[in-house]
Amino acid sequence: MREMAVRVFAAEFNSSDYELREGEEKSSVYVITPLGAKINRLMLMGVLTEIESRDTEGGKLFTAQVTDPTGTFRVSAGQYQEAASRALQSISAPAFVAVVGKARTYSPEEGTVYVSVRAEAIAQVTQEQRDNWVCETCSETAKRISAMKAAFELSPPVAESIARMGVPKRLAEGATLAAQHYKNVDLSNYRGMVVEALRSIPGVEDATVEIAPARPETPQLPVTNGTELTEVEEKLLIIIGELDRSTRGAEWDEIMRTAMGRQIPEEQVSLAVEGLLDKGMVYEPVLGRMKRI
Amino acid sequence: MKKHVEDMYSVLGGKVEREALEKELNLFVGQYKVSIPSAKRSIVKKFGGDPDSLSIGVEKSIGEISAGEGSVDVSGRVVFATPREITASGEKKRILSGLIEDSTGSMPFTIWDYASDDVSRGDLVAFRNAYTTSYREKPQLNVSSKSRFWVREKASDWKREARKIKDIQPNESNILFEGKIISVAARTINSKGEEKEIHYGLVGDETKTVRFTAWKDFGLGKGSVVRVEGAYSRERNGELQLNFSEKSVVEKLVDREIGSVARFGVPRVCKVSELREGMGNLTVTGRIVSVSRKEIEVQGQTKSMYSGVLADETGKVSFTGWRDFEFKDGDTIRITGGYVRSWKGVPQLKFDDKSEVTREEKEIKVTAGSSSVYAIDALEERGGAMDASVTATIIEVRQGTGLIFRCPQCKRTLKLGECRTHGPVDGIADFRVRLVVDDGTGSLFANLNRELSETITGYTLESVRKRTEQTLSQDAVAAEISSKVLFRTMKLTGNVFSDDFGLNMFASTAEFVVPEVKQRAVVLFQEAIQTLGM
Incomplete structure (x- = not known):
């Protein structure tokens, strides 16, 4: 399967210290971010601020810094990333660039993990293209925040349950892994990051100030869980219980008589018994007899 | 006609020959255009019989009767009946209540003035001028002093017939049926x-x-066939459920086999875009975009197979059916009991002998040529789609982009001048672009034909051929195309299939778009500040 290119901000990506290997011979490597993005490949856009080249044993290695509204990506391209290396040689900082590449981790010492991007392709882009990427990334980040919220509310988090809430399967898995690995993720911090990133798109704040409504109050609807009994149903349940002396169930005629004796109109009795049957509170072991479940 | 003659014959107690009755009936109905029920009444009267005793054409079947009917003529087998004494307005009175049934349903009854002892279990009893009331939303038959009833047939060696589950209504009691667990x-x-x-x-x-x-x-036990007597039915979540009470009698039938058990569930109504691999018992309504018939040999037998494309307002789907199908392009049809099997990941609608296909009068909105918009993860989940539209960023120009040669016979791409099937051949030059596009939810391989490739790159087959000959390699052209298109946003439509490597689109349209950013960002911004409580 070809790996998709995840949209992720530098702040989220750089906070990752969790590498996961999956598949045959553990050949698929993923970085799991604190918001549950499962990243093998990513696409980023930002301002190229620095390019360096170094001679290494494996040939020339280019490293670059790409800044988005939240932080800075470390991007590298070596001899096997020929196209990306060539592109880096031809672009001079500062410039808007887009990068597609693989997530890499390196651990200089026990307990420290750094992430970076091994570029597959780099190209100059326009500011509009960059803004579009910011917008897409905000949208994807917001989805991850909701998924994480769900994952933290479940104990333990289960991917199937999160997926059932309408979260895509891949994200549900990622959120589950992240919730287990990263104990303290400040989701409101990431929400603030999304707001700041959107603010960087020209015109967004101005347009919003005019139309930003007061937070609408969610109307409190009366909660019925579908099993709540009406007053008459409760009375009848008691009657049925009382009359069921033989354990074969209370006889219909007797129920009717007793209920009417207690000032419950006939049609309400039928209605309430129907209700009790529907709510699974009583059943009819034989025709004309009612029994509590 | 024969059953009507038989009906009159038995009412008249054999006093009149069948031939005579048939002649009369033909006269009334054939020549004078009198309706069968009134003709029968007239004939029976003429020969001194009681027209009320006629059953066929007068009576309703139990399943047809609803609550609140004023005058009901019906007959049925007595499943059980219990006489009781009640006190009404200070007077003691004997009543009989129980249950009657025919092949279409069952119904509780009460004879409010039951002096005799005529009716017993298994009897076929006829009722005239009875009325119905409602008991738990089900009709209940009331036989008053104004009604008549009589035993049409005594139960000598009556054996109760098992009901078909399809005919069982909610809130029936004392049901007898046979089924497979x-x-x-x-x-x-x-x-x-x-x-x-x-x-x-x-x-x-x-x-x-x-x-x-x-x-x-x-x-x-799973798989066993049982005969259940004394079950009762309920409706839950719009679904019929059968209950076996403590008093029900369940008998295992060793010699009975139910080969073709109906699929479970109320047919689920689905829009085309909601179809997923493995779904069964579906109801899908759509317009036939195209249909064709094929004769296929199956185990030495020739069968007709119908296949085509069905569309609704949400999308298009291929269908294949193994049953008679007299519909044509443009017809709106409803398939009930259909199921989905995927081909190369694309859901296809199937129907067979168990399915029903009917014509629908209502118009379905299908805009010709309109395609359904998908996020790529939705296509991944589905496995593919017909005529899908995606908008995504080009993140790679793949190998194989540029000048290629195709086999003149099978159109496959040649490798080093050879076709996989036809060996070394003189290839036909072609130009194509193969892209990876990604919308942040997933990625897909897009294959663009010559026409689309020329449009989006501005190259022609000729210019690509020249460029390739100059550089002696495909790579230069691919690199040039990459520098033109990489990271641009493209809107593509086409059929999407999946294989081991992911989704493949065979594009029918491709164009660059400038995505609208500000509106989307404003909406996201508002959502974000609201969840922050700012």
Whole structure:
């Protein structure tokens, strides 16, 4: 399967210290971010601020810094990333660039993990293209925040349950892994990051100030869980219980008589018994007899 | 006609020959255009019989009767009946209540003035001028002093007939049916502080499969065929359920086999875009975009197979059917009991002998050529789609982009001048672009034909050929195309299939778009500040 290119901000990506290997011979490597993005490949856009080249044993290695509204990506391209290396040689900082590449981790010492991007392709882009990427990334980040919220509310988090809430399967898995690995993720911090990133798109704040409504109050609807009994149903349940002396169930005629004796109109009795049957509170072991479940 | 003659013959007690009755009936109905029921009444009267005793054409079947009818003529077998004494307005009165049934349903009845002792279990009883009231939303037959009833046939060696599950209505009691246990499991429930084990699962016959609950352990085993007497039915979540009470009698039928059990569930109504691999028992309504018939040999037999494309307002789907199908392009049809099997990941709608296909009068909105918009993860989940539209960023120009040669016979791409099937051939030059596009939810391979490739790159087959000959390699052209298109946003439509490497689109349209950013960002911004409570 070809790996998709995840949209992720530098702040989220750089906070990752969790590498996961999956598949045959553990050949698929993923970085799991604190918001549950499962990243093998990513696409980023930002301002190229620095390019360096170094001679290494494996040939020339280019490293670059790409800044988005939240932080800075470390991007590298070596001899096997020929196209990306060539592109880096031809672009001079500062410039808007887009990068597609693989997530890499390196651990200089026990307990420290750094992430970076091994570029597959780099190209100059326009500011509009960059803004579009910011917008897409905000949208994807917001989805991850909701998924994480769900994952933290479940104990333990289960991917199937999160997926059932309408979260895509891949994200549900990622959120589950992240919730287990990263104990303290400040989701409101990431929400603030999304707001700041959107603010960087020209015109967004101005347009919003005019139309930003007061937070609408969610109307409190009366909660019925579908099993709540009406007053008459409760009375009848008691009657049925009382009359069921033989354990074969209370006889219909007797129920009717007793209920009417207690000032419950006939049609309400039928209605309430129907209700009790529907709510699974009583059943009819034989025709004309009612029994509590 | 024969059954009507028989009906009159038995009312008249054999006093009049069948031939004579048939002649009369032909005269009334054939020559004078009198309706059969009134003709029969007239004939019976003429020969001194009681027209009220006629059954066929006068009576309703039990399934047709609703609550609140003023004058009901009906007959049915008495499943059980119990006489009782009641006190009404200070007077003692004898009544008979019980249950009658025919092949279409069952109905509780009460004879409010029951002096005789004529009616017993198994009798076929006819009722005239009875009325119905409602008992738990079901009609109940009331036989008053103004009504008449009589035993049409005594139960000498009556054997109760099992009902078909399809005909069972909710809130029926004392049902007899035969079915196969499709699945069964046990669960402990708390009943009046007592632990109680109930058994539940699916039971079905040729006509329908439903959920059941057995309120005691009948030793039901998966796959066994049972005869259940004394079941009652309920409706839950719009679904018929059968209950076996403690008094029900369950008998295992060793010699009976139900081969083709109906699929479980109320047919699920689905829009085309909601179809997924493995779904069954579906109801799909759509317009036939195209249809064709094929004769296919199946185990030495020739069968007709119909295939085509069905569309609704949400999308298009290919269909294949193995049953008679007299519909044509432009017809709106409803397929009930269809199911989905995927081909190369694309859901396809299937129907067979168990499915029903009917014409729908209502117009379905299908804009010709309109395609459905998908996020790529939705296509991944679905496995593919016909005529899908995606908007995504080009993140790679793949190998194989540029000048290629195709086999003149099979059109396959040649490798080093050779076709996989036809060996070394003189290839036909072609130009194509192969892209990876990604919308942040997933990625797909897009294959663009010559026309689309030329449009989006501005190259022609000729210019690509020249460029390739100059550089002696495909790579230069691919690199140039990459520098033109990489990271641009493209809107593509086409059929999407999946294989081991992911989704493949064969594009029918491709164009660059400038995505609208500000509106989307404003909406996101508002959502974000609201969840922050700012």
